[in-house]
Amino acid sequence: MTALLEAEGIAKHYPVRQGLIRAKTVGTVRAVDGVSFSVRKGETLALVGESGCGKSTTARLVLRLIEPSAGHVRFDGVDITTLDRAALRAFRRRAQIVFQDPYASLNPRFTVAETLREPLEVHGIGDGRSRKARVEELLSLVGLAPYHAARYGHEFSGGQRQRIGIARALAAGPDLVVCDEPVSALDVSIQAQVVNLLRDLQRRLGLAYLFIAHDLAVVKHVADRVAVMYLGRIVEVAEKNELFRNPRHPYTRALLAAIPHPDPARRGRIVPLGGDLPSPLNPPSGCRFRTRCPFAQEICAKEDPALEDGVACHFRDELPPAGLDFSGGLAPNAARRLALFAEAGRRQGTP
Amino acid sequence: MTPLLEVEGLRTVFRTSAGEVPAVDGVSLSVERGKTLGIVGESGCGKSVLSLSIMRLVAHPGRIAAGSVRLEGKDLTTLSPAAMRDLRGRDIAMIFQEPMTSLNPVHTVGFQVTEGVRAHEPGLSAAELRARGIEALRRVRIPSPERRFDEYPHQLSGGMRQRVMIAMALAGRPKLLIADEPTTALDVTVQAQILDLLRELQAETGMAVILITHDLGVVAEMADDVAVMYAGKVVEQTDARRLFDDPQHPYTLGLLGSIPRLDEEREDLLAIRGAVPPPFALPPGCRFAPRCPFAIAACNEAQPPLLPVAEGHGAACIRAPIEKALAA
Known part of the structure; x- marks a missing residue:
């Protein structure tokens, strides 16, 4: 299958200046530093990492919302890093974004109808009547009612606002939607609604997602493949099930080992990762994870490991098994009652 | 021995243009010395106002309207401001x-x-x-x-x-530490560091902890006892082991079904329909009834009290245990 989106060695460097009048560049923050990946039609690639790893910057780079310092992004075979304004606009019709904060990402002066109509107008899609029909169609697609069209963003809860944000991203009929932490700001019960909606839309519309997240449990639920980022680099990329069954990079393992399970029987098994994230202004030499890595050797300080066979680690084939246990799951009583809950909900037509 | 902290019938209200609305409505709970009580709930359930009420830090237009908060038998709701100030930070x-x-x-x-x-x-x-x-x-x-x-x-x-x-x-x-979502803003590897630290410090000092969180993973990791809150009320209360082994209230079930888990494969998450009602538009009966798939007419008539479903396990649901109610 061919790739819909291909990033090749993309980087974003921010100069750090000091001084007011004759500002001098005193350093470079390497927010994203040589990242390559691809997203196929209809699949979800999750980009996972902790704050400061460069995942949101990467999301903006692939849509060219910010200009890359290096590298290429190809969409359907066309290099979008060199497109002119008109061509870029045509590209954006096919590649859209859903932002993290549904409170900040809706224009407070727009009604929902205006919010959803704007992309149609920008791209010159349809006329007045067909746009009105499209707005209604979009609302029903994301589980909102036609009467919501006349309301303003502040009249909605966080979950509903995120539905509006998703409808806006879908308005022009994209093939790719970049979801930048779309459920992180939502309460858990609302998170589940939005996650289910995104999966449902993907099935119905054949969308591809680049899904940016820090929560590996959410990622396990939505992704086909997962790329793990650390300090501006991808350290591991794998099929989802493979990644959770056999995490290979020490950082991936550390991330997974730090997650507390909703199961008191397994209390006390979380393993904290020592130390702090180094500054991207002055990343460690060689492998960037070596300052916190329990397996680090001399070579790790000298040579930067390449991403080969899905892992960027000098000892990719020599590490002991990860020894992580993801068995368990819901207790029998809980599982039985949850099934009743789901069954009763279905009978009443829960969305 | 009496518990370190006993909250009884606590009601904290806020004056608004729509009249006084309750943010915490008749909450009773207790914390034993050296133990951790987890308080779980989503935005708007009243868990943060509850902790501010215990500290007596509720600012105007909010006030504690009823109930008591006893620390080692001493009612904090009647202490003078000076005595209260002395106690904060020390106790x-x-x-x-x-x-x-x-x-x-x-x-x-x-x-x-x-x-x-x-x-x-x-x-x-x-x-x-x-x-x-x-x-x-x-x-x-x-x-x-x-x-x-x-x-x-x-x-x-x-x-x-x-x-x-x-x-x-x-x-x-202090004898009691109230931690209000202490790791929510942190990355997961840092969260693990802080949880570890809290556990070590608790072992060193013997302090009790009230841990307020929306994260069931954190609760399972840290809490001895758990109170689940919804729209200002405690809807289920028991020890942590039993809450996960034998969850009774439909809201607790909904929360458990909503979270994606690493230790399970599921096609769709079980979402709870609708959203938390705002405190000025609370339903007349059970506050979860409009979102509850098990609700019957009686649920909309009166607020269900927190009743024991087993020794040391309370649930505020007239349909619990649900399998019996459905079979009847």
Whole structure:
């Protein structure tokens, strides 16, 4: 299958200046530093990492919302890093974004109808009547009612606002939607609604997602493949099930080992990762994870490991098994009652 | 032995243009010495107002309208403001979700960590204060505390800031620490560090902890007992093991079904329909009834009390246990 989106060695460097009048560049923050990946039609690639790893910057780079310092992004075979304004606009019709904060990402002066109509107008899609029909169609697609069209963003809860944000991203009929932490700001019960909606839309519309997240449990639920980022680099990329069954990079393992399970029987098994994230202004030499890595050797300080066979680690084939246990799951009583809950909900037509 | 903290029938209301609305409505719970009580719920369930009520930090237009909060038998709701001020920091201390906004950006870490000591023990020399502050930073495992003492909050990472907050809270050696979403703003590897630290400090000092969180993973990891809150009320209360083994209230079930898990494969998450009702538009009967797939007509008539479903296990649901109700 061919790739819909291909990033090749993309980087974003921010100069750090000091001084007011004759500002001098005193350093470079390497927010994203040589990242390559691809997203196929209809699949979800999750980009996972902790704050400061460069995942949101990467999301903006692939849509060219910010200009890359290096590298290429190809969409359907066309290099979008060199497109002119008109061509870029045509590209954006096919590649859209859903932002993290549904409170900040809706224009407070727009009604929902205006919010959803704007992309149609920008791209010159349809006329007045067909746009009105499209707005209604979009609302029903994301589980909102036609009467919501006349309301303003502040009249909605966080979950509903995120539905509006998703409808806006879908308005022009994209093939790719970049979801930048779309459920992180939502309460858990609302998170589940939005996650289910995104999966449902993907099935119905054949969308591809680049899904940016820090929560590996959410990622396990939505992704086909997962790329793990650390300090501006991808350290591991794998099929989802493979990644959770056999995490290979020490950082991936550390991330997974730090997650507390909703199961008191397994209390006390979380393993904290020592130390702090180094500054991207002055990343460690060689492998960037070596300052916190329990397996680090001399070579790790000298040579930067390449991403080969899905892992960027000098000892990719020599590490002991990860020894992580993801068995368990819901207790029998809980599982039985949850099934009743789901069954009763279905009978009443829960969305 | 009496519990360290006993909250009984606590009701905290806020005056609004629509009249007085309850944010906490008839909450009773207790915390044993040295134990951790987890309070779980989503935005708007009243868990933060509950913790502020215990500290008597509810600001106008909110007020405690009814109930009592007894610490070692002493009712805090009737204490004088001066006595209450004396007790805060010494007997009960609190840490918050956002360690950046909780620290003062214009003062050094050292100045803030020693603030309590300066207030409670005036007359200490600068050198003694410094030694105490560095000791406090060392207790929360901050590396090179001598250097950190003179730094400002913006020079610290999120995890380090939360350690500073914990150091400040523990400076007065409190019997009870209230931690309001202490790791929500932190990355998962840092969260694991802070949870570890809290557990170690609790073992060292024997303090009790009220841990307020929306994260069932954190609850399972830390809590001895758990109270699940919804729209100002406790809807289920038991020990942590039993809450996960034998969840009874439909809202608890909904929460458990909503979270994606690493230890399970499921096609769709079980979403709870609708959203939490605002406190000025509460349903007349059970507050969860409009979202509950098991609700019957009787659920809309009266608020269900928290009744025992088993020894040490209460649920505020007239349909619990649900399999029996459905079979009948």
